[in-house]
Amino acid sequence: ARPRVGYFYTGKSSTQLLSESIKKIKVNDFKSIPVVVNENVTVYDAIVTMFLEDVGTLFVVDNDNLLVGALSRKDCLRASIGKQDLNTVPVHIIMTRMPNITMCKGDDLLIHVAEKLIEKQIDAIPIVRERDNGYEVVGRITKSNITKAFVSLFNED
Amino acid sequence: ARPRVGYFYTGKSSTQLLSESIKKIKVNDFKSIPVVVNENVTVYDAIVTMFLEDVGTLFVVDNDNLLVGALSRKDCLRASIGKQDLNTVPVHIIMTRMPNITMCKGDDLLIHVAEKLIEKQIDAIPIVRERDNGYEVVGRITKSNITKAFVSLFNED
Numbered sequence: 001a002r003p004r005v006g007y008f009y010t011g012k013s014s015t016q017l018l019s020e021s022i023k024k025i026k027v028n029d030f031k032s033i034p035v036v037v038n039e040n041v042t043v044y045d046a047i048v049t050m051f052l053e054d055v056g057t058l059f060v061v062d063n064d065n066l067l068v069g070a071l072s073r074k075d076c077l078r079a080s081i082g083k084q085d086l087n088t089v090p091v092h093i094i095m096t097r098m099p100n101i102t103m104c105k106g107d108d109l110l111i112h113v114a115e116k117l118i119e120k121q122i123d124a125i126p127i128v129r130e131r132d133n134g135y136e137v138v139g140r141i142t143k144s145n146i147t148k149a150f151v152s153l154f155n156e157d
Numbered sequence: 158a159r160p161r162v163g164y165f166y167t168g169k170s171s172t173q174l175l176s177e178s179i180k181k182i183k184v185n186d187f188k189s190i191p192v193v194v195n196e197n198v199t200v201y202d203a204i205v206t207m208f209l210e211d212v213g214t215l216f217v218v219d220n221d222n223l224l225v226g227a228l229s230r231k232d233c234l235r236a237s238i239g240k241q242d243l244n245t246v247p248v249h250i251i252m253t254r255m256p257n258i259t260m261c262k263g264d265d266l267l268i269h270v271a272e273k274l275i276e277k278q279i280d281a282i283p284i285v286r287e288r289d290n291g292y293e294v295v296g297r298i299t300k301s302n303i304t305k306a307f308v309s310l311f312n313e314d
Contacts, residue, residue: 018310073234080234081204111311115308143304147304150268150303
């Protein structure tokens, strides 16, 4: 039987086709703009930035604009119920610091970044570009971006 | 040409097959256990519960164990940089309250819940069961659960 016009036969099962569709999705297809703060700003100012920019994770950079850490809502909440003064403590004291930051590149597969988010139990991963002395932050991928990718698979046609 | 053994021909395009795979996934397939607190606990105790249970959203119930609100890390962070005393303010003062809570049922399609998470810009949705006077919380769906579903689509075969 010849396939009807408008359909096509690839000789592949549906789960194979599914895997292949997902394998085409790159980080760059669903990335968001990163929000960065200098390592010397106070935790209070970082929290205000989180609310103003409506993000759950800030990336922390040094004076050369290179990635030195990440700060989540969870980190800030922990600090805020602690004994430290949010108005004087700089973010580099409470942030998760390099080299313990999971990073990715814009042309990485989104599925691999999704696996890292689950495995490391984190909310956001910075998209970086390598520089002489470190990494510049050029984007971010969060579980919201993965959720949008999931929804887009369904609405593709 | 007759399809080779081990493959099958359904007369459908790959995007149709993709949509159909996703349409089979129900909320119950990827749900997590909900963490609930009584509406009269203090914000401080709620934050401690978030850390102990390692969740980003608590669901708030009344003395009949019926859903009355939701409390996110963002709500708690906002309260913690405010002027209120976290040790005395009860969660019902700062929570998002019914009827402004987006809910779902265990046999809803996961894709529809994913769309709601994006549309409402929230992190978690309670899975509820209807009772005479309200709703009982029986589970939760977060962007982490959607991310796991996305990863599982790729690893299916």
